[in-house]
Structure formats: C-alpha cells, structure tokens
Amino acid sequence: MLFLLGEKTVASTENLGEFNCPICDTNKNLVRVIEKNYFTLFFIRILPLGTTADYNQCEGCGHTYSALDADAPLYFETVQSVLAYLLAGYGLSHGIGVSQKIFEAITGKEISATEIQHHIKRINQGSSLFEQLKSSVDKLSWLDKSLIIEAAYLLVYAARPIEYEERLQINLVGNALGVCLEAVNAIVNNLGAMQYKGIQAMEIENHIH
Ligand SMILES: [Zn+2]
Numbered sequence: 001m002l003f004l005l006g007e008k009t010v011a012s013t014e015n016l017g018e019f020n021c022p023i024c025d026t027n028k029n030l031v032r033v034i035e036k037n038y039f040t041l042f043f044i045r046i047l048p049l050g051t052t053a054d055y056n057q058c059e060g061c062g063h064t065y066s067a068l069d070a071d072a073p074l075y076f077e078t079v080q081s082v083l084a085y086l087l088a089g090y091g092l093s094h095g096i097g098v099s100q101k102i103f104e105a106i107t108g109k110e111i112s113a114t115e116i117q118h119h120i121k122r123i124n125q126g127s128s129l130f131e132q133l134k135s136s137v138d139k140l141s142w143l144d145k146s147l148i149i150e151a152a153y154l155l156v157y158a159a160r161p162i163e164y165e166e167r168l169q170i171n172l173v174g175n176a177l178g179v180c181l182e183a184v185n186a187i188v189n190n191l192g193a194m195q196y197k198g199i200q201a202m203e204i205e206n207h208i209h
Contacts, residue, residue, distance in 0.1 A: 006040040009052060016056060019068040023108075024060035030068055032056050033141075053138045062143040072109075075144035078136060079106055079151045082173060084119030085129040086155045089169075093120070095159060095204035102154045105197040106147050133176035145177045149187050150197070157196060158203040 014032045021028045035053035038045040055064040063073035083099040086092075096113050103111040123129065133148075140148075152173045156166045174184035191197065 004042050006043065007049065008038050008040050008043075008045065009035050010038060010045070011035045011053075016068060019058075019065070019070075021058045021060055021065075022071055023063055023073060024058060026060070028058050028060040030056050030065060031059055051138065055139050055141060057141050062141055064139060064141045064144055073144065074136065075140055075148055076107060076109070078132065078140070078144075078148050079103060080111065080115060080119045081123070081127075081129055081132055082148055082152045083155050084116055085123050086152060086159070086169065087116070088120050088123045090159055092159055092204055095155075098158045098199070098204050099155060101203075102151055102158065102197075102199055105154065105199060106151045130172070130176045133173065137176075137178045140177070145179050146183075146187050148177060149174050149179060149184055150191055153188050153191055154196060154199045157201055158199050160202060 012034050014034075016030045016032050018027045019030045020026070021030075033053060033055055034051060036051050037049040039047040039049055056067070057064050058073075061073075063075060065073055080103065083102060087095050087099055096116050099116050100111055100113060103109070103116075149170065153170050156162055156169065160166060170188070171181060171184055174181070174187075179187075
C-alpha cells in the first residue's frame, strides 16, 4: 500500500484592531499572523509540527510590530544590531556615518550616531547578534527579514570588496533568520538592480587618518 506523507504550512489571521502605523503614517489594521506546520497523510492534516511564525503585521506596509501601541516596527532594532555587529567585527568605528546612511536607505527613517554607538557597546559587551536574530525569527515578516539582509550586505559593500568571508557573514545572518541561501542570493542580486540604494562600494575608508 502506498502512503503519501507530507508537510503543510497553514496560516491563520486575526485582526487585532486599528493602530496608528508609524510607517504608513495613518490608521491601519494590525493583523496577527500565525503559521503552523502540519504532518499530512494523503494531504490530510494529521499532526501539528509546531508554529513557524507568529507575528503582528500592518496591513498597509507589511512590517511587523510588537503591539498596537508600538512606535517603530520591530525590524528597526534588528537592523541597528546587524550594522553595529558588522562595524564592531571589522573594527570600523569610523564607519558610523555610513551606517546611519544605510539605516536611512533601508528604513526611510533617520538614526542618531549615539544609537548606533549604543548598539556597538552592547555587542562589545558580549550581546549575541545571532541569538537576537534567532529569537526574532518567528516575529518578523518576510519583508522585514529581506531588509535586514539588505542592511548587512550594504554595510559590507560599503566597507570592503566582497569576498568569500564577507559573503559568509551575510549568509549567516540569512541563515539565523531562517532565510535560505537562494533567497539571500536573490535579495543581493535585487540590491544590485536597485544600485545598492545609493550606497557606494568601499564608502568606508579602510585606513584611519
Ligand atoms: Zn504600516
């Protein structure tokens, strides 16, 4: 007898109500999206395998929020951490200006040098970026995740020629966010098509004056 086994993702949504979205700059619905994986037999759901996503998404812009009264989308914090992690890792404390520029190119909002410095301090004190990424995997939408990967790529792009080791960092960020390699490649190729959102290659000088 042939058994047809499989896996299926089922999404359910619940409207949490209207909120004043800081990105849409108007009132929009905030919708809770829950995705669950099921084990299937002959395409019939048999066994829940667990929740793969559980986030609150604005119906207008597609970004995710912690709650109705949030004043910024969740991915802002993650973009700041990724930029700080790469700056700290490459010893590029003189690249804060460029990281501010990248934050603005990605989010459309400004960020102060102090805020980036605050994140660098946290990274230097041992705060783990990858634990932060993994803990936010199910809280972020696909749009948020692709923008976080864009920010990581742009920082590396602005800092040095992209070689194997640099590319590995981007793939690790993607992997921690649950984004597969093919999708990371597509995101990076798309950035090229968008002229790297106005960020120049090697914009951060590698020598210190
Ligand atoms: Zn919105």
